[in-house]
Amino acid sequence: MKNMTLEHIAAVCGGTYIGNEADKTREIKGAVIDSRLVEKDYLFIPVRGEKVDGHSFIPSVFEKGALAVLSEEKLEDPAGPYILVENTLDAMKKIAADYRRGLDIKVVGITGSVGKTSTKEMIASVLAQKYNVLKTEGNLNNEIGLPLTIFKIREEHQVAVLEMGISEFGEMDRLSTMANPDICVITNIGLCHLENLITRDGILKAKTESFAHLTPDGIAVLNGDDDKLCDKKVVNGKPAVFYGIEKAAKVAETEEGTKTLAEKTVYATNGEAVDLTGTKAAIHYPSKETGGEVTMEVTIPIAGEHNVYNALAAVSVARELGLTCDEMKRGIESVQTIGGRSNLIHKNGITIIDDCYNANPVSMKASIDVLSNAPGRKIAVLGDMGELGAEEKQLHYMVGEHFAGKGIDALYCVGTLSQEITKAVRANSSATEVHHYEDKADLIKDLVKEVKSGDTVLVKASHFMGFPEIVKELTK
Numbered sequence: 001m002k003n004m005t006l007e008h009i010a011a012v013c014g015g016t017y018i019g020n021e022a023d024k025t026r027e028i029k030g031a032v033i034d035s036r037l038v039e040k041d042y043l044f045i046p047v048r049g050e051k052v053d054g055h056s057f058i059p060s061v062f063e064k065g066a067l068a069v070l071s072e073e074k075l076e077d078p079a080g081p082y083i084l085v086e087n088t089l090d091a092m093k094k095i096a097a098d099y100r101r102g103l104d105i106k107v108v109g110i111t112g113s114v115g116k117t118s119t120k121e122m123i124a125s126v127l128a129q130k131y132n133v134l135k136t137e138g139n140l141n142n143e144i145g146l147p148l149t150i151f152k153i154r155e156e157h158q159v160a161v162l163e164m165g166i167s168e169f170g171e172m173d174r175l176s177t178m179a180n181p182d183i184c185v186i187t188n189i190g191l192c193h194l195e196n197l198i199t200r201d202g203i204l205k206a207k208t209e210s211f212a213h214l215t216p217d218g219i220a221v222l223n224g225d226d227d228k229l230c231d232k233k234v235v236n237g238k239p240a241v242f243y244g245i246e247k248a249a250k251v252a253e254t255e256e257g258t259k260t261l262a263e264k265t266v267y268a269t270n271g272e273a274v275d276l277t278g279t280k281a282a283i284h285y286p287s288k289e290t291g292g293e294v295t296m297e298v299t300i301p302i303a304g305e306h307n308v309y310n311a312l313a314a315v316s317v318a319r320e321l322g323l324t325c326d327e328m329k330r331g332i333e334s335v336q337t338i339g340g341r342s343n344l345i346h347k348n349g350i351t352i353i354d355d356c357y358n359a360n361p362v363s364m365k366a367s368i369d370v371l372s373n374a375p376g377r378k379i380a381v382l383g384d385m386g387e388l389g390a391e392e393k394q395l396h397y398m399v400g401e402h403f404a405g406k407g408i409d410a411l412y413c414v415g416t417l418s419q420e421i422t423k424a425v426r427a428n429s430s431a432t433e434v435h436h437y438e439d440k441a442d443l444i445k446d447l448v449k450e451v452k453s454g455d456t457v458l459v460k461a462s463h464f465m466g467f468p469e470i471v472k473e474l475t476k
Helices: 006-013 021-025 054-063 088-101 116-127 145-150 171-179 200-213 306-320 325-333 361-372 389-404 419-428 440-450 468-474
Strands: 016-018 030-032 042-044 068-071 082-084 106-111 133-135 159-163 183-186 219-223 241-245 251-254 257-260 266-274 278-286 293-300 343-347 350-354 378-383 410-414 433-437 456-460
Touching: 006 016, 006 021, 006 068, 006 082, 006 088, 042 054, 054 068, 068 088, 088 145, 088 171, 106 116, 106 171, 106 200, 116 133, 116 159, 116 306, 116 325, 145 159, 145 171, 171 200, 183 200, 183 306, 219 306, 241 306, 266 306, 278 306, 293 306, 293 325, 306 325, 350 361, 350 468, 361 378, 361 389, 361 456, 378 440, 389 419, 410 419, 410 440, 419 433, 433 440, 440 468, 456 468
Parallel strands: 030 042, 042 068, 068 082, 106 159, 106 183, 133 159, 183 219, 219 241, 241 266, 350 456, 378 410, 378 456, 410 433
Antiparallel strands: 016 082, 251 257, 266 278, 278 293, 343 350
16 A cells, blocks of 8 residues: 555554564555454554453464554563554554545545445446446445555556445545545435434535545535535635536426525436336536537336436546547447345346345335336335434325325235334225234245246345345245
């Protein structure tokens, strides 16, 4: 890792180097918190957890070839050098922030209430047509995962696409201090993490903490169809790049009343679902070279209008980083889904929409819309959505109201809050067969008996509901 000598690391994190003087000028080759991932000349960062204290693995990582370790306690006769710090997690974040600032690389930081991961995948797929890209893997988007991702950046990487997820005020400030993005993408301001952020205005305030940590020439790429983001027309003295459906500024009914949304720089027209196989759209954007408008016809290989927004975000970023129309189109049309997020599984004649990684009202409604376009019998398996605060029952009921008009044949729900979904569907639709369960095992037992070849099944809930178990049973 460039410039990451033990002496420099100690200075950056405010630690005390203890060890052989000759080793102080040696550079680490990587940094991890999992002792199983330690390789020769790595820095091991032990973390104290509820059940396991990473400090207990210090002897074994030296045996594996670690160059050094961080430690919150003085070590007796260690097998190698260490840096004594007050808190290893705080030290890790300081090291990551310093390392990122020493890299000659473009960083795209992505946040938002819904669609962070799918937008990250889309942007990375597009940028990979021109650049060597490193992207956030899995759910490594928090104050532990982000520095670990930054530590994976090497000199051959030209762009890093970093996802940043938060649930409280101040967290985005800490994340974006590390990421120091050149481009900040915000997908939307939706109803999630309301327990700590209270309102959508609170979510907006928390998400936009990232603006203070943009690079001097950095820009914001924002969803112009979002009634909260559309007001952020200038960020750090530079015009925001807005994207959305249709170019013209829309008039929308919002919580505060009628509002005019943003005119878009990058926009889509003629969006059309292609069953569950994807979505067609025309994407328009101004050429950086000629100033004239470019129109690009694309088929996004993932169903749902929300994926048109993901493609628009990707084009907005790619346009800033100099990609051609052909490169953008190729990247959009080759994007792939990942497990638990609108992932289509075909098994035993059944199509399963595996979208059970997480859920909030906006993403739940979007997934219901996708299911409504499926051929054959349509079955939804829904569960509770978490972290919605005082209005959690009302928000579940609103999802049920949305569901009722979508022509879906059967609804299976489990969980206390999802009772509100079933209440709303029963009150607003007589065409849907509705089932509610207190126990997930009972739901699975009945569902496995009921589902047959030709059916399409949506499986969606917040992560704590453990819905991958349902997907597993349906794919046996």
